[in-house]
Amino acid sequence: MTDIDIEVDxxxxxxxxxxxxxxASTVPDRATSDNVVRLVTVPTRSxxxxxxxxxxxxxxxxxxxxxxxxAVADRDSDxxxxxxxxxxxxxxADPDMFGLxxxxxxxxxxxxxxxxxxxxxxxxxxxxxxxxxxxxVDDVFFTCGVSSDGDAMxxxxxxxxxxxxxxxxxxxxxxxxxxxxxxxxxxxGPGRILIIxxxxxxxxGIDVALPDGATSPAQLVxxxxxxxxxxxxxxxxxxxxLNWHTRSGATSTSRVDLLDDETDAEACAGExxxxxxxLAQLLNEARDAGRSEQAAILADGxxxxxxxxxxxxxxxxxxxxxxxxxxxxxxxxxGVRIGTSNLEDWDATERALDVDALCGxxxxxxxxxxxxxLDTQRRVAQR
Amino acid sequence: xSAAERIDxxxxxxxxRADLVRLAYLLSGDxxxxxxxxxxxxxxxxxxxxxxxxxxxxxxxxVTNRVKDAQRRRFRQPVPPTDAQWTGIPDVDETxxxxxxxPPTQRHVVVLHFYEDLALVDIAELLGRNPTTVRSDLHxxxxxxxxxxxx
Numbered sequence: 183m184t185d186i187d188i189e190v191d192x193x194x195x196x197x198x199x200x201x202x203x204x205x206a207s208t209v210p211d212r213a214t215s216d217n218v219v220r221l222v223t224v225p226t227r228s229x230x231x232x233x234x235x236x237x238x239x240x241x242x243x244x245x246x247x248x249x250x251x252x253a254v255a256d257r258d259s260d261x262x263x264x265x266x267x268x269x270x271x272x273x274x275a276d277p278d279m280f281g282l283x284x285x286x287x288x289x290x291x292x293x294x295x296x297x298x299x300x301x302x303x304x305x306x307x308x309x310x311x312x313x314x315x316x317x318x319v320d321d322v323f324f325t326c327g328v329s330s331d332g333d334a335m336x337x338x339x340x341x342x343x344x345x346x347x348x349x350x351x352x353x354x355x356x357x358x359x360x361x362x363x364x365x366x367x368x369x370x371g372p373g374r375i376l377i378i379x380x381x382x383x384x385x386x387g388i389d390v391a392l393p394d395g396a397t398s399p400a401q402l403v404x405x406x407x408x409x410x411x412x413x414x415x416x417x418x419x420x421x422x423x424l425n426w427h428t429r430s431g432a433t434s435t436s437r438v439d440l441l442d443d444e445t446d447a448e449a450c451a452g453e454x455x456x457x458x459x460x461l462a463q464l465l466n467e468a469r470d471a472g473r474s475e476q477a478a479i480l481a482d483g484x485x486x487x488x489x490x491x492x493x494x495x496x497x498x499x500x501x502x503x504x505x506x507x508x509x510x511x512x513x514x515x516x517g518v519r520i521g522t523s524n525l526e527d528w529d530a531t532e533r534a535l536d537v538d539a540l541c542g543x544x545x546x547x548x549x550x551x552x553x554x555x556l557d558t559q560r561r562v563a564q565r
Numbered sequence: 566x567s568a569a570e571r572i573d574x575x576x577x578x579x580x581x582r583a584d585l586v587r588l589a590y591l592l593s594g595d596x597x598x599x600x601x602x603x604x605x606x607x608x609x610x611x612x613x614x615x616x617x618x619x620x621x622x623x624x625x626x627x628v629t630n631r632v633k634d635a636q637r638r639r640f641r642q643p644v645p646p647t648d649a650q651w652t653g654i655p656d657v658d659e660t661x662x663x664x665x666x667x668p669p670t671q672r673h674v675v676v677l678h679f680y681e682d683l684a685l686v687d688i689a690e691l692l693g694r695n696p697t698t699v700r701s702d703l704h705x706x707x708x709x710x711x712x713x714x715x716x
Contacts, residue, residue, distance in 0.1 A: 187685050188704055194711065195679070201660040202680040204652045206587035209596060383596035 210386075210429075371413030375422055375438060381407050387427040390438070392417055397425070574614045578607055581621065585628050591676040592632040594665040602631040625681065626691050629673065633692075636669050656714075663713045671706035674699055 190198075375390060377400070388400035390411035400409035413419050422438040572580075582603060589599035606627040610617070617623045651658050664675060677688045685703065689696035 188700060188707070190707060191711075194707070194714075197656070197660060197714070198664075198675065198679040198710070201657045201664065202591055202676060204654060204657045205661045206591055206680065208651055209583070209587045209590050209599070383600070 371417040372415045373413040373419055375411045377409040384428050385426055386429045389425050391423045391425055572620050577620050589628050589632055592673055598635055660714050667706050671702045674702045675706045
């Protein structure tokens with residue numbers, strides 16, 4: 183004991199040590215040493231010298247990251263040109279996540295160098311050249327292909343998606359982005375679904391389940407997870423599910439929806455993708471009209487359009503019968519609009535309604551969906 | 566420590582990440598914050614790792630400082646609910662609830678002293694505070710704990 187230490191009652195001393203040990207032991211290790219997702223935060227600044235320092239940091243990050251991937255930045259003539267210096271291979275740089283992040287950001291039209299940015303590269307272990315990685319730049323997510331020579335490149339088919347319904351309540355679960363790449367269409371494989379997100383501490387495992395019964399466990403590092411599902415030929419990608427397994431043993435399921443940026447509502451008539459096009463149309467209409475008070479609720483993705491309309495009608499009837507002060511109107515297979523006086527009222531409506539209890543029998547329609555969609559609307563409105 | 570003896574960062578990550586998350590959790594009382602803090606600490610460590618001679622001490626200091634910073638930013642946020650059973654051991658859970666509600670400066674000293682087994686002079690150095698202030702914090706924390714923990 184040094185002269186500044188104080189004497190603590192031995193019983194209390196022992197009790198405190200035991201308490202802290204026991205509590206600490208409840209914190210599990212969610213990282214597996216050999217399956218660590220490459221997750222590298224690469225802060226950048228416009229200052230050239232400092233940028234090089236961070237380049238070194240990104241290179242060193244591979245120590246934590248694991249599997250090698252020697253990607254360097256690509257240049258896209260339509261967008262920002264990445265300075266050649268940043269594409270130079272670094273001694274020991276494996277992978278050059280910095281180059282990849284910047285190449286991807288540049289390919290997507292974001293100037294990675296004129297402004298500070300925070301880039302995070304997500305590449306599931308085993309991702310090889312020609313694979314797809316996710317890159318987040320200032321919280322905007324891109325998919326990026328990695329060519330056989332290690333260059334970052336734009337993916338040919340990229341579908342922004344959403345997760346609908348039923349993440350474990352009470353947990354800080356947040357799915358940030360869903361993107362899929364497929365050589366045929368958004369609707370069926372072969373393809374790939376990548377989901378990135380942050381899960382609450384109570385979430386023990388996450389997997390993507392496909393209609394053919396295959397499941398792909400997500401890799402967890404800290405709160406981040408990356409789920410990477412290869413979709414076999416002819417398997418509907420729209421029917422993918424995201425399963426959340428909590429420490430309590432409970433499992434809840436969310437639906438994975440893929441929205442094709444290029445989808446045209448009329449061109450896809452008769453296909454299930456129309457539902458998503460209809461949703462996109464609803465969002466656009468709401469944005470154009472400034473109707474931020476409207477929320478749309480999607481129905482389950484495994485039903486036909488007519489079944490969906492019927493289901494939504496049942497839901498709307500149920501909703502309206504509840505006299506919440508808001509009015510639900512079926513606006514086609516894409517969803518139900520719920521008119522409220524303003525966005526803030528929606529939270530009160532949601533709380534008062536308890537749709538799961540009230541209308542859950544009508545069909546699998548979740549208020550969570552509407553809440554997520556409100557978020558989408560906000561994002562749309564901010565663009 | 567020579568370069569040859571220096572532990573590889575990746576190896577260090579695998580060996581120490583879980584322990585550091587536990588330390589961050591005890592310091593913060595927030596598991597998600599703890600995991601975020603440790604991830605950031607390792608990300609930050611990458612470009613200064615060559616200069617690190619005592620990995621454990623460096624990482625412990627970095628985690629502690631990150632938790633302090635995060636708690637400063639969260640100053641106005643309410644303490645998370647405390648009705649959970651953390652271990653299922655009644656006297657342990659009860660004590661942890663009291664520790665968790667200590668002012669951050671006192672809690673940090675308690676955790677570093679009783680969990681990390683650091684002497685007060687080392688805690689003072691780690692926290693960048695006056696040793697007598699640290700001693701006073703521990704004294705106050707002990708007084709609170711004695712007054713609220715059942716025999």
